[in-house]
Amino acid sequence: MLSENQKAYDRHKKANLAHVAAYLQKNPCGVCGEQDIRKLRFLSPDEWPCAVSACLVYGTSWRLVNEMERCNVRCVQCLPKPTKRVPLWAKGR
């Protein structure tokens, strides 16, 4: 049995996940044009770490959208540094 809090949290996460998927469908990799959202990651343009994943889980949707727009979309091949972390939108369903 899921608690009410857990249900609210899941709803929130699903809604944010849909935002990210829609954004990535419109914004392929900025280098090679890769469109598979499971391969796409957000790359921060400055020294701040990209907080898209954190916003997805904990943030409000406007904060999430702000964060996505601030970051560049890169596929795993075009990232300057490889990352082992698999973001939520890239996990199997």
Ligand SMILES: [Zn+2]
């Ligand atoms: Zn690429």
